[in-house]
Amino acid sequence: MWQSVLSLCMCVTVTRAQFPRQCVTPEVLRSGTCCPSPTDLVDDECGLKTRRGRCMPVVADLRPHGPQYPQDGRDDRERWPLLFFNRTCVCNRKFSGYSCGQCRYGLTGKNCDQRTTVVRRNILQMSPEEKKAFVNALDQAKKTVHPDLVICTRRYEELFGPDGNSVQCENITIYNFFVWTHYYSVGKTYMGPGQQSFGGVDFSHEGPGFLTWHRFHLLQLESDIQDMLGNPTFALPYWNFAIGGNECDICTDDLLGARSSFDMNSISSNSVFSQWRVICDDLEEYEKQGDHLRNPGGNRPILQKLPENQDLIDCLELKNYDTPPYYFTSTWSFRNSIEGYSTPQGSYDPVVRSIHNLAHLFLNGTGSQTHVSPNDPIFVLLHSFTDAIFDEWLRRHHPGTVFYPKENAPIGHNWHFNMVPFWPPVTNGEMFVLASDTLGYTYEIQWPTRPYAISEIITIVIVAVVLVVTVVGGIVACFVRVYGSPEGLELLLSEHFCRYSEDSHKFQYTA
Ligand SMILES: *[C@@H]1O[C@H](CO)[C@@H](O)[C@H](O)[C@H]1NC(C)=O
Ligand SMILES: *[C@@H]1O[C@H](CO)[C@@H](O)[C@H](O)[C@H]1NC(C)=O
Ligand SMILES: *[C@@H]1O[C@H](CO)[C@@H](O)[C@H](O)[C@H]1NC(C)=O
Numbered sequence: 001m002w003q004s005v006l007s008l009c010m011c012v013t014v015t016r017a018q019f020p021r022q023c024v025t026p027e028v029l030r031s032g033t034c035c036p037s038p039t040d041l042v043d044d045e046c047g048l049k050t051r052r053g054r055c056m057p058v059v060a061d062l063r064p065h066g067p068q069y070p071q072d073g074r075d076d077r078e079r080w081p082l083l084f085f086n087r088t089c090v091c092n093r094k095f096s097g098y099s100c101g102q103c104r105y106g107l108t109g110k111n112c113d114q115r116t117t118v119v120r121r122n123i124l125q126m127s128p129e130e131k132k133a134f135v136n137a138l139d140q141a142k143k144t145v146h147p148d149l150v151i152c153t154r155r156y157e158e159l160f161g162p163d164g165n166s167v168q169c170e171n172i173t174i175y176n177f178f179v180w181t182h183y184y185s186v187g188k189t190y191m192g193p194g195q196q197s198f199g200g201v202d203f204s205h206e207g208p209g210f211l212t213w214h215r216f217h218l219l220q221l222e223s224d225i226q227d228m229l230g231n232p233t234f235a236l237p238y239w240n241f242a243i244g245g246n247e248c249d250i251c252t253d254d255l256l257g258a259r260s261s262f263d264m265n266s267i268s269s270n271s272v273f274s275q276w277r278v279i280c281d282d283l284e285e286y287e288k289q290g291d292h293l294r295n296p297g298g299n300r301p302i303l304q305k306l307p308e309n310q311d312l313i314d315c316l317e318l319k320n321y322d323t324p325p326y327y328f329t330s331t332w333s334f335r336n337s338i339e340g341y342s343t344p345q346g347s348y349d350p351v352v353r354s355i356h357n358l359a360h361l362f363l364n365g366t367g368s369q370t371h372v373s374p375n376d377p378i379f380v381l382l383h384s385f386t387d388a389i390f391d392e393w394l395r396r397h398h399p400g401t402v403f404y405p406k407e408n409a410p411i412g413h414n415w416h417f418n419m420v421p422f423w424p425p426v427t428n429g430e431m432f433v434l435a436s437d438t439l440g441y442t443y444e445i446q447w448p449t450r451p452y453a454i455s456e457i458i459t460i461v462i463v464a465v466v467l468v469v470t471v472v473g474g475i476v477a478c479f480v481r482v483y484g485s486p487e488g489l490e491l492l493l494s495e496h497f498c499r500y501s502e503d504s505h506k507f508q509y510t511a
Helices: 004-008 026-031 045-050 128-143 174-186 209-229 309-316 334-339 355-363 378-397 435-439 454-484 486-493
Strands: 017-020 053-057 087-091 118-120 149-152 441-443
Touching: 017 174, 045 053, 045 087, 128 174, 128 209, 149 174, 174 209, 209 334, 209 378, 209 435, 309 334, 309 355, 309 378, 334 355, 334 378, 355 378, 378 435, 378 441, 435 441
Parallel strands: 118 441
Antiparallel strands: 017 149, 053 087
16 A cells, blocks of 8 residues: 555455446346346347357456465455356457447447547646536536446345345446445455454555556546547546656646645635545445545655656666566566656665655545545546556557566456456456557657766767867867968958858868
């Protein structure tokens, strides 16, 4: 956890899950099959009749996970989602979604045969209208019930309710669903009544899946908002947080909300985000609501300053995606550097908080505590930028040839593990691709380049010295010629002195 609050919390965790509304009836849950139809036709599960997809057994990762989690058999999220469903829709190439009713990322149109790419841009470079549209879209998502997915608020054991027939699932809004999936992925393992929960588990942080998990998390929100707006070109913007200093440049009322003039820790009432209620405020009950807190730059001195451009240059040069033990203690791991448990150059240091972690901690409020952080909408922009760095790293180091572990990563983080709690199942490996290749989005971004190295500076200095010597030599030679003859003096006093322009023929280096 980037904040110790979570590790110190002794509260009991009740794990929960989320599925399509059609699949949470007692009958469907007991059948273990969640294969709805995208149409109203009979015998058309997963759009079989139109060859969109078919109902297939769920494939879950069977390879060993790392030693951090010794509680096998206790947690609903192990081998996700097998405890809940063991058959789901597997869609053909062009389609996706829980019933294969949607197009795959990067495709659109009635038959999903038109290519489309959305462009994620720097929020500061958007026009006032675009900024307003983005803020409004988030606010609408905060209020609009998710059209397809519901959340189940009890562990599997208690899922069917006290009478065994009233499934404990409920509606949730699109943005709160985004908050909730993150919360579900970081919850502790329930160890039984009266027992302390086990906290050494995190399905979305402190492992190689950190980048792939958050990538899908954003894709899901982006696609839900596109559907909500009926606008397939909607793209999440990003916040370039690598600006150093202790100012939050997106904390203004036209963007993510300025600081309240009455309370250091609150958002100005001129911003719509001051109205947002925080959900999942407590690890025990997600229903618990709280106040939205933010005090950018208010944390202790080493956490007061945003990451620097140089940090990006450094971490992008790391060649290994991740290194054993694939944990928050990894050294020379690109993933651990960008996540922020090692220095940007790659050495693990328990007191360091860099790049992504530092940007969170800088916010000093809701956005800096793992289990509630997506409640602060800055989370969306902060992770969009983190994902942009990931994508740039993939572009430079070539996915497929770099190392992502197939086994022995912390639970949830192996290549073939279905990321918890996404539905339908999607593996970490499926997100380990260049976004522009198969995920239908790109970033409009200018990456900083490394300043000149010492050897390069020496070369530049030598070249400059040679040039200066030559030029000075030329001038001296010119003077010698001018003063060297009696007519020369006249020339100098008249307007015919050596110049770079018209009389350049008189001004030759070799004179
Ligand atoms: C799938 O789940 C159902 C319901 O829990 C169960 O009856 C069935 O045996 C499972 N099938 C397999 C192959 O595990
Ligand atoms: C959940 O939302 C759906 C669709 O908006 C609606 O039909 C259903 O009645 C809602 N259920 C509850 C319990 O509010
Ligand atoms: C905010 O910063 C203070 C130190 O200035 C720290 O004590 C506190 O825990 C921080 N709060 C959060 C939520 O990060």
